[in-house]
Amino acid sequence: MSINRRTFVVTGLAASALAPRLGMAQDAIQALYEAAKSEGEITWYVVPLASESAEIVGQKFSELFPGIKVNVVRSTAGVAFQRLNQDIDSGVANCDVLTTSSIAHAIDLKSRDLLMAYTPVRKTEVIPEFQNLDADDMFHVTTAGPMCIVYNTDEVAEADAPKNWPDLLDPKWKDKVAIGHPGFSGYVGIWGVKMEELYGYEFFEKMLDQNPYIGRSSIDVVTTTVSGETIVGAGPAASSLAAASKGNPVANVYPTDGTVIITSPSGILANAPHPNAAKLFSEFLLGAEFNEVIAEQFGTPIRAGIALQPGVPALDEIKVITATPDQIVNDIPELAEKFRDTFGI
Amino acid sequence: MTDIANVDGLRPLARRPKFDWSLVIFGLLTAILVGLVVYPMSRLLIESLSDPKTGSFTVANFFDVARRSRYLIAYWHTIQLAVVTVIMSVAMALPMAWVVSRTDIPGRSIFYFGTLGAFIMPPFLGAIGWILLAGPNAGWINQIWTSLTGIEEPLVNIFSLWGLAFVIALNVFPLIFIFATSALDLISSEMEEAAAIHGAGPMRTTWIITLPLALPAILGAIMLVFLETIALYGTPALIAIPARFNVATTQLTTFFEYPAKIELAMAFSVPLVLITVVLLGAQRLLLRGGHVAVSGKGGARTAMRVGRWKWVFLAHGVAVTLLAVILPAGILVSTSFQVAWAKAPVLSNLTLDNYRAILFEQATVREAMFNTVYFALASATACTILGFLTAYVVIRKLIPYASALAFLAVAPVAVPGIVLAICFYAAFAGPPFSLYGSSLIIILAFITRFLPIAFVSCASGIRSLNPELEEAVRIHGGSRMRAMVEVVAPVLKKSLMGVWILVFVICSRELSTAMFLTSHQNRVISILTLDMSEQGDYETLAAMGVVLLVVTSTVVAIGMRLLGRDFMLRRN
Numbered sequence: 001m002s003i004n005r006r007t008f009v010v011t012g013l014a015a016s017a018l019a020p021r022l023g024m025a026q027d028a029i030q031a032l033y034e035a036a037k038s039e040g041e042i043t044w045y046v047v048p049l050a051s052e053s054a055e056i057v058g059q060k061f062s063e064l065f066p067g068i069k070v071n072v073v074r075s076t077a078g079v080a081f082q083r084l085n086q087d088i089d090s091g092v093a094n095c096d097v098l099t100t101s102s103i104a105h106a107i108d109l110k111s112r113d114l115l116m117a118y119t120p121v122r123k124t125e126v127i128p129e130f131q132n133l134d135a136d137d138m139f140h141v142t143t144a145g146p147m148c149i150v151y152n153t154d155e156v157a158e159a160d161a162p163k164n165w166p167d168l169l170d171p172k173w174k175d176k177v178a179i180g181h182p183g184f185s186g187y188v189g190i191w192g193v194k195m196e197e198l199y200g201y202e203f204f205e206k207m208l209d210q211n212p213y214i215g216r217s218s219i220d221v222v223t224t225t226v227s228g229e230t231i232v233g234a235g236p237a238a239s240s241l242a243a244a245s246k247g248n249p250v251a252n253v254y255p256t257d258g259t260v261i262i263t264s265p266s267g268i269l270a271n272a273p274h275p276n277a278a279k280l281f282s283e284f285l286l287g288a289e290f291n292e293v294i295a296e297q298f299g300t301p302i303r304a305g306i307a308l309q310p311g312v313p314a315l316d317e318i319k320v321i322t323a324t325p326d327q328i329v330n331d332i333p334e335l336a337e338k339f340r341d342t343f344g345i
Numbered sequence: 346m347t348d349i350a351n352v353d354g355l356r357p358l359a360r361r362p363k364f365d366w367s368l369v370i371f372g373l374l375t376a377i378l379v380g381l382v383v384y385p386m387s388r389l390l391i392e393s394l395s396d397p398k399t400g401s402f403t404v405a406n407f408f409d410v411a412r413r414s415r416y417l418i419a420y421w422h423t424i425q426l427a428v429v430t431v432i433m434s435v436a437m438a439l440p441m442a443w444v445v446s447r448t449d450i451p452g453r454s455i456f457y458f459g460t461l462g463a464f465i466m467p468p469f470l471g472a473i474g475w476i477l478l479a480g481p482n483a484g485w486i487n488q489i490w491t492s493l494t495g496i497e498e499p500l501v502n503i504f505s506l507w508g509l510a511f512v513i514a515l516n517v518f519p520l521i522f523i524f525a526t527s528a529l530d531l532i533s534s535e536m537e538e539a540a541a542i543h544g545a546g547p548m549r550t551t552w553i554i555t556l557p558l559a560l561p562a563i564l565g566a567i568m569l570v571f572l573e574t575i576a577l578y579g580t581p582a583l584i585a586i587p588a589r590f591n592v593a594t595t596q597l598t599t600f601f602e603y604p605a606k607i608e609l610a611m612a613f614s615v616p617l618v619l620i621t622v623v624l625l626g627a628q629r630l631l632l633r634g635g636h637v638a639v640s641g642k643g644g645a646r647t648a649m650r651v652g653r654w655k656w657v658f659l660a661h662g663v664a665v666t667l668l669a670v671i672l673p674a675g676i677l678v679s680t681s682f683q684v685a686w687a688k689a690p691v692l693s694n695l696t697l698d699n700y701r702a703i704l705f706e707q708a709t710v711r712e713a714m715f716n717t718v719y720f721a722l723a724s725a726t727a728c729t730i731l732g733f734l735t736a737y738v739v740i741r742k743l744i745p746y747a748s749a750l751a752f753l754a755v756a757p758v759a760v761p762g763i764v765l766a767i768c769f770y771a772a773f774a775g776p777p778f779s780l781y782g783s784s785l786i787i788i789l790a791f792i793t794r795f796l797p798i799a800f801v802s803c804a805s806g807i808r809s810l811n812p813e814l815e816e817a818v819r820i821h822g823g824s825r826m827r828a829m830v831e832v833v834a835p836v837l838k839k840s841l842m843g844v845w846i847l848v849f850v851i852c853s854r855e856l857s858t859a860m861f862l863t864s865h866q867n868r869v870i871s872i873l874t875l876d877m878s879e880q881g882d883y884e885t886l887a888a889m890g891v892v893l894l895v896v897t898s899t900v901v902a903i904g905m906r907l908l909g910r911d912f913m914l915r916r917n
Contacts, residue, residue, distance in 0.1 A: 043865060050880055055707050072709055073865040075876050082601050083864060089605070090774040090781035094864050176482070181586070183602065184879070213504070213587050217879040227483040227686060248685050340599075341415065345589045 025121040029283050033065050035276035042277040043071040043094055045080045047186055048101045048143050048264040050219055050239060053297045060293050061284050068277050076217050077102045077186030088114065096278035099142055099266040099285070101186030104329040106139040106265045115139060116268040118279055122286040130263065130302045139267035142285040144300050146237040146313075146320070147191045147260040149253040150222055155231040162232055164257040165195060169206045177210045178225060178233035180218040181345070182336040187218040189332040190323045191234055191260045196335060197327070198257060204342055214343060226250050241298035241311050254313060258321035367825035371738050378735065378753040381793045385772035386760060389618065392771055393611035406612035416613060419596035426510055426581075426592055427574040431567050433514035434521055437665045439563070440658055442525035447555065449648035450655045456522075459666030464519045465897055466670060467854030468512075469579035469874055470890040474673025475512045476583065477680055477883060479503040485676065504588035513580050515669040517573050521566040528562030529555065537649070547649050565628040572621050576761030578857040579871065583878055593617060594763050594857070601861060607771055614764040622759045674894065680887035699888035710889060712866075713873040717853055718896065720784065720869060724791035725849035729841055731792060732799025733807075737829055740807045741815075754800040757793050762857035765794055770861045782864030790858045795848045802847075806840040807833065839908055846904040850897050 036042075042061075046054045051074040058070030075083070077100050087094045100106060109115050115138040123131060123140065130141040149168065151161045155176075162168050168177055180188035195203045213230045215221055221235035226248040237259070240250045266285050268278040284290050291301035298309045308314065323331075396403045410416050441456045479486050481499040490500040502508055532555060540550040556563075578594040585592055593613070600610035651658065680686045681699055688694050703710040732754070738744060739751040757765065769790045774781035780789075810833065818828035834841065856871035863872045870893050877886055 045865075051707070051709070051877060051882070052702070052885075055709065058708075069708075071865055074709075076879055078602055079876070079879075082605070085605060086601075086770075086774065086781060086861070087864060091776050091779050092774075092781045092864070094782055094866070183599070214589060215879070216586060219880040223880065223882065224483075227480070229480045229483040231482075246684060343589050344415070344418070345586055345591045345595070 025125075028121045029280065032276055032280040032283065033068075036065070036274070036280045037067050039274035039277045040067065041069040041071060042096045042274050042281050043073065044097050044099065044281065045073045045075075045084060045095045046099045047075065047077045047080050048099065048145050048262065049074065049294075049297075049299075050242075053242075053293075053299075056297070057290060057293050060289060061281065064284065064289060065280060068280070070281070076184040077105065077189070078184045081105045084109075093269070093271040093273045095269050096272040096274050097266055097268055097281050097285075099264055101145070101262050101264045102189060102328060102332070103133070103139075103263070103265055103325050104332060105186075106134075106267050107325060107329055109267065109269075110134070110136070110138045114270050116270045116272065116275070116278075118268055118282060120279075120283050120286055122283050126286055126302045127304055133263070133265055139265040140282070140286065141263045141302060142266040142290075143264045143294060144302050144315070145187065145262045145264065146254070146300060146315075146318075147187055147218065147234060147262060148237045149255050150225050150233055150235040150237075150240040150250055151253065152225050152228055152231040152249050153251050154249040155228060158251070161251075161253050162255070163253065164255045165234070166199060166203070166257075167255075168232060168234065169203070169210060171210075173210060173232050175211050176231045177207070178213040178215060178221040178230035178235070179207065180215050180221055180234070182332060182339050184216040185218045186264070187236060187262050188234075189336065190262050190328060191218070192335050192339065193323055193327050193331040194258070194260050194321055196331070201338065204339060208342055214345065222250065237312075238297060238299040241309065244311070245298065245309075252311075254318040256319065258319045261315070261320045261322045263322065367829075368744070370734075370826060371744050374731070374734050374738065375744070375750060377731065378750060381789060381796070382753045382756050385765070385768040385793070386756070388768050388771040389611055389614065389760075389764070392608050393615055395608060397606070397608045406608045407615075409609055410612045415591065416596060419591045419593050420616065422506075422590055423575050423593040426506060426513070426590075427571045429506060429510035430513045430517065430574045431570050433510055434518040434570050435563070435567065437514060437669075438518040438521035439525055441662045441665060442522050442529060443551065443555070444658045444662060446526045446529035447551070447649050448651050448655070448658070450651060450658055452659055453662065455666060456662045459662065459670055460519045460522045461901070462666070462670035462674070463515060465850065465894070465901055466516065466673065467579075467856075467871065467890075467893065467897075468516045468577060469583060469854075469856060469871060469878075470677060470894070471516050471669075471673050472512050472580040472583040473874075473878065473883060473886055473890065474676050475503050475508070475515075477676045477686060477887075478672055479508060503584060506588070506590055509581065509584045509588060509590065510574075512584060513574055513577060515665075515673075516580070517570045518665070518669070520569050520573070521563065524562045524566035524569075525559060528559040532558045547651055548654070551649075561631045565632045568624040568628045568631075572624055572761075575617060575620065576763060576857065578763050578860060579875065582875055594761075597763055597767070598860070607767070610767050611771070614761075614767060617761050617764055618759060621761060625759060677887045677890050677894070680883055681891045683884055686883045686887070699884045700892075703885060703888050703892070707885075709868070710873065710885075713868045713870050714889075714892065716784070716867060717869045717871075717893070720787050720791060720867075721849045721852035723784075723788045724795070724852045725845045727788065728792045728795050728799045728848045729803075729845045732796055732844065733803045733834070733837075733841060734829075735796075736800050736803035736807050737833065740804055741812065743825065751800070751804075755797045758797040762794055762855065763860055766790060766858050766861045769793075769858075774862070781862070782866055784867050786862045787859050787867050787869070790862055791852050791855060794855070794858050795851060798851075799844050799848060802840060802844045803837070806837045810836060843904065843908050846900060846908075849900055853893065853897050 044058065049057065054072045054074045058072045061070050062068060080100055084095055084098060117137050119137045120140065130144065133139060133141050149162050182189040182192045213224055215224065218236050219239050221233040222239040222243055224230045225233050225235065226243050237252050240252055244250050266282060268282060272278045288303060288306065291303045291306045295301045295306045295308055298312055300312060300315065393406055394402055394404065396405065444450050445453050445456050478484050479501045481487060481502040481504060484503065486501055487499040491497060503512065536554050537550050540554050545553065575593060581592045581595050585595055597610055597613060600606045600613065679690050682695050683690055684694050684696050735750055735754045739747045760768065769786060773786050780786035814832050815828040818832055854871055856875065859869055859872055870889060874886055874889060
């Protein structure tokens with residue numbers, strides 16, 4: 001896999017300027033680790049990674065910081081937020097760090113004073129576009145996941161594959177399209193509001209005529225495409241590349257009208273039972289090791305200088321679109337409700 | 346339930362025991378039952394009739410539910426689903442029951458195996474097995490169909506009302522089988538012979554004599570199937586969402602999306618509980634009527650000779666066994682060893698990685714497996730003890746109003762598991778108990794949910810026991826407690842063990858009761874399966890399912906070894 005490695009370099013970060021600050025950062029992180037040792041564990045509610053990848057991340061953290069165990073709780077954004085709110089309503093403090101694909105959930109928690117302000121020492125180490133998501137440092141971008149078109153390579157020739165999002169509405173894909181559910185999945189919610197913005201809600205009304213397979217998670221789209229249950233769909237690029245690397249018949253198209261980039265924030269809960277471990281984990285999420293794990297899992301790192309897996313495009317090589325926090329907060333709930341009425345589920 | 350005369354206390358005892366601590370224990374028992382049953386269920390009424398903000402009385406929640414067409418459609422879908430499921434499960438179970446009970450068809454003992462297997466198979470695993478088998482494009486059955494005929498249109502589509510009902514029917518038909526065989530076993534052959542003498546063939550005799558006599562029991566079982574179906578969550582979550590067929594239970598879960606609308610969930614649940622209460626009442630009436638028609642012990646029964654038809658019936662029973670047990674279990678086992686589930690299980694596609702991942706790598710799965718076994722052990726033990734104590738108090742009328750305890754112990758039957766979970770969430774999750782996410786809350790919910798089974802089985806055991814034995818203990822100065830622990834329990838050892846195993850098996854796969862009580866520390870396999878199925882990671886899920894099946898089957902096999910073949914299938 002080391003062949004064809006390309007390096008994703010972003011200008012504007014001079015290595016020489018970084019060196020002295022790295023030393024300081026190391027000291028701060030060591031101090032956090034010392035404080036976190038007695039806490040012994042951290043509970044991470046995580047959305048934008050598949051459970052397998054999330055477990056690998058947890059193991060990596062424990063390798064780097066022995067003695068601190070990571071409890072990985074992976075679910076869709078909707079379920080993670082539901083469980084977190086059940087925790088909060090019942091007065092039970094379980095979660096230390098939440099990584100969710102819906103910024104709306106982070107903003108909502110912040111508005112209810114449920115997040116802890118923390119300025120990571122590594123904050124400025126990530127690509128500038130991903131810095132300063134929240135003015136009060138309550139949450140920070142920790143992953144950036146591209147949503148693109150996926151197709152089954154046994155059933156669809158590369159030339160026939162959809163080139164842009166409305167191509168999914170071509171009648172030739174009837175009964176063979178898969179999408180996720182915006183009421184469950186944060187990725188699908190963001191993808192959905194972008195589709196609505198670009199093509200109006202008719203996009204989903206036409207989608208209804210396609211009789212799509214509707215999974216809960218966007219990752220389910222990759223699975224059904226791999227299996228041949230459906231042959232085209234809207235899914236997370238990393239999951240499908242990971243599946244393809246195992247020999248599965250699936251490939252990505254980065255649509256001409258824009259790959260949707262889903263930036264997932266992480267925040268520390270104000271009542272985190274393991275606050276120091278949580279801060280340490282937040283540093284880890286911005287660090288090189290975490291981003292290397294993400295890149296190995298065919299993800300897109302948010303730090304410069306991390307080698308990408310073959311087939312993973314650098315973000316400046318493809319047309320990308322993102323949703324504004326305002327769209328995510330206001331438009332997704334409305335879209336999810338309309339979606340439920342249209343598709344009946 | 347209270348037909349045994351109370352002899353205790355009527356005769357003067359030679360030596361009065363000192364202070365009888367048993368009374369304290371029985372008092373405590375009452376308190377536990379009130380805490381587990383009355384308190385959570387009262388929340389259903391209170392929350393559904395309260396304004397979520399002010400807490401004042403309102404019926405607005407019911408109006409809110411009735412106004413949304415999507416909510417009402419969910420109910421309508423649920424009823425459609427239950428009707429279709431009932432028809433399918435009757436078609437599966439009734440011929441099998443008749444063959445086992447009334448005919449001389451060879452090889453019919455395999456039907457017991459099929460029924461037991463279908464009962465052990467957790468519904469969500471059966472559903473996953475059938476998604477792999479009958480997914481419209483990638484399912485094995487459709488792939489084989491297309492390769493044989495060249496027709497692209499799928500032969501079967503699991504993601505439909507019919508598919509969903511079929512998968513549920515394969516899981517619930519044992520209920521009808523059990524009720525029908527026990528009713529058919531009681532019908533004497535005399536009436537059938539009379540029909541035969543008047544020239545009716547075996548089929549006609551069965552149609553006009555045998556079936557009508559067994560009808561009340563069958564109708565009773567049909568109602569249970571109806572109730573099981575409307576309360577089921579796991580299978581609909583896996584199949585109904587892709588099928589875009591919203592049912593009441595999948596709708597219920599959406600009320601828990603943030604901001605959680607507990608009051609709407611409660612109001613939405615009330616009709617489910619009402620339907621259950623009405624049908625259970627009707628079922629009791631029917632079964633009572635049934636005793637008259639069947640008149641207790643039948644006379645001699647001779648097996649009916651079915652001639653050429655026997656092959657048809659044998660084929661039917663084998664087909665049901667194949668569909669309910671062998672195919673889904675087989676596909677789970679084969680998938681659990683595969684790299685990619687939709688590809689043929691050729692050598693390059695085989696791996697042990699899925700097992701390595703769940704057993705050694707993914708801490709989450711390991712913890713969930715541990716929790717599953719731990720909760721099932723604890724719940725089965727507590728449930729058996731509680732059921733036994735309550736049954737003893739009730740049958741021997743040890744405290745005033747003992748029959749009220751009997752009512753409390755069976756009341757949870759009327760509450761579908763998912764609704765019980767909501768009640769427990771409202772009652773115990775928050776302060777002052779703050780049990781949300783703990784092991785205790787799941788165990789308590791399991792105990793409550795399965796208490797009726799434990800109570801009814803223990804009660805029938807105790808009823809069959811002559812009180813003389815206990816009186817001997819009492820006369821010699823032993824306490825009630827001593828009589829119970831040293832005499833009654835040992836005598837009823839086998840039936841108590843049977844209850845324990847039954848509760849263990851159903852706890853190990855229970856999903857809906859755990860639904861809203863789960864946080865990360867108390868996840869069980871059923872919940873984890875649902876979480877992981879969101880990503881469609883069927884290879885790992887299948888490996889988990891196989892491990893779970895091995896554990897439950899082992900327990901059942903031990904039970905059969907100790908208690909005889911049909912202990913799982915006896916129902917009271």
